[in-house]
Amino acid sequence: MKVFVALNIPVKGIDHMRQAGLDVTVWDQDRPMTPEELIRKVQDFDALLSMGMYKIDNAFLNKCKHLKIISQFSVGYDNIDIAEATRLGIPIGNAPNAMTDATADVAFGLMMAVSRKMFYMHKTIQAGKWGPFKPQANLGKELKNKTLGIFGLGRIGEAVAQRCRGAYQMEVLYCNRSPKPDVAAPLDATLVDFETLLSQSDIISVHCALNSTTRGLFNKTAFDQMKPSAIFINTARGSIHNEPDLIQALRDNTIWGAGLDVTDPEPMKSDNPLLTMENVAILPHIGSATVEARTEMSRLAAENIIQFAKGNKIPNLINVSLQTGK
Numbered sequence: 165m166k167v168f169v170a171l172n173i174p175v176k177g178i179d180h181m182r183q184a185g186l187d188v189t190v191w192d193q194d195r196p197m198t199p200e201e202l203i204r205k206v207q208d209f210d211a212l213l214s215m216g217m218y219k220i221d222n223a224f225l226n227k228c229k230h231l232k233i234i235s236q237f238s239v240g241y242d243n244i245d246i247a248e249a250t251r252l253g254i255p256i257g258n259a260p261n262a263m264t265d266a267t268a269d270v271a272f273g274l275m276m277a278v279s280r281k282m283f284y285m286h287k288t289i290q291a292g293k294w295g296p297f298k299p300q301a302n303l304g305k306e307l308k309n310k311t312l313g314i315f316g317l318g319r320i321g322e323a324v325a326q327r328c329r330g331a332y333q334m335e336v337l338y339c340n341r342s343p344k345p346d347v348a349a350p351l352d353a354t355l356v357d358f359e360t361l362l363s364q365s366d367i368i369s370v371h372c373a374l375n376s377t378t379r380g381l382f383n384k385t386a387f388d389q390m391k392p393s394a395i396f397i398n399t400a401r402g403s404i405h406n407e408p409d410l411i412q413a414l415r416d417n418t419i420w421g422a423g424l425d426v427t428d429p430e431p432m433k434s435d436n437p438l439l440t441m442e443n444v445a446i447l448p449h450i451g452s453a454t455v456e457a458r459t460e461m462s463r464l465a466a467e468n469i470i471q472f473a474k475g476n477k478i479p480n481l482i483n484v485s486l487q488t489g490k
């Protein structure tokens with residue numbers, strides 16, 4: 165089986181596939197492929213190991229229907245038209261779990277960075293503006309005993325809540341499609357509806373998937389219901405919040421601060437007003453960017469293709485109706 169890897173991922177997964185007898189080619193340029201390049205390239209391959217920045221949409225899939233499997237180097241798969249892939253009989257795998265701690269650390273770090281204006285303070289020093297001590301300047305907020313609102317109590321949401329409980333004894337509220345009593349119990353977390361999450365939380369941290377229900381969910385209507393002292397954190401997908409509404413909410417003091425590891429679009433432009441705001445911290449989608457997480461993501465994404473090639477069950481299959489292995 166011939167596998168095309170569409171960006172240079174950590175070597176573990178590539179070695180793993182080669183050791184399993186697969187014929188692996190890696191896109192070795194230091195830039196993503198254009199859509200045309202990707203379509204042209206995969207014509208000679210049976211399997212694609214893809215990444216979130218590639219649009220695996222209806223048009224792509226219909227030009228690449230020969231693909232026997234696509235495995236994604238990420239947990240998120242909002243870049244893939246799953247319904248069309250399923251219709252065409254192309255199994256789609258992903259790489260969950262690997263980035264749970266790495267992403268939770270970024271969410272937790274952003275909370276601290278925002279609450280103490282850390283990124284902004286760093287910039288003031290760079291700008292030569294570290295002035296004399298003023299007792300009432302540069303004041304942030306403490307996180308201890310605050311109320312954390314988790315939107316999406318999956319693995320990453322749980323890991324964020326654990327950090328906030330352990331470090332700051334936060335009370336945890338969560339909003340989820342279904343109750344998660346086993347996860348919630350050790351966190352002493354309370355299931356609430358969306359409106360309650362918005363109105364009661366001091367910090368809201370977003371950990372859901374991007375889909376038609378969550379796209380643009382954190383908009384003006386949502387920000388208007390949050391506390392003026394609240395901090396909004398998003399490490400999931402940028403399109404879950406409405407960026408112009410977020411900017412306005414911060415300008416109007418509707419909410420106090422925001423920490424984002426994901427933006428819409430990505431990359432964010434360098435003149436984005438969020439980058440100059442005092443109570444804002446932005447990162448360039450580095451949630452999973454640790455050696456440990458990216459190495460494991462590489463292994464997991466490869467494993468889907470290896471097991472499929474062996475006629476076994478695909479370990480992390482999204483369109484489960486296509487599971488055919490033993």
Ligand code: DGY
Nearest residue numbers: 216237238239240452
């Ligand atoms: C994921 O795995 O979905 C992360 O966002 C990295 O892209």
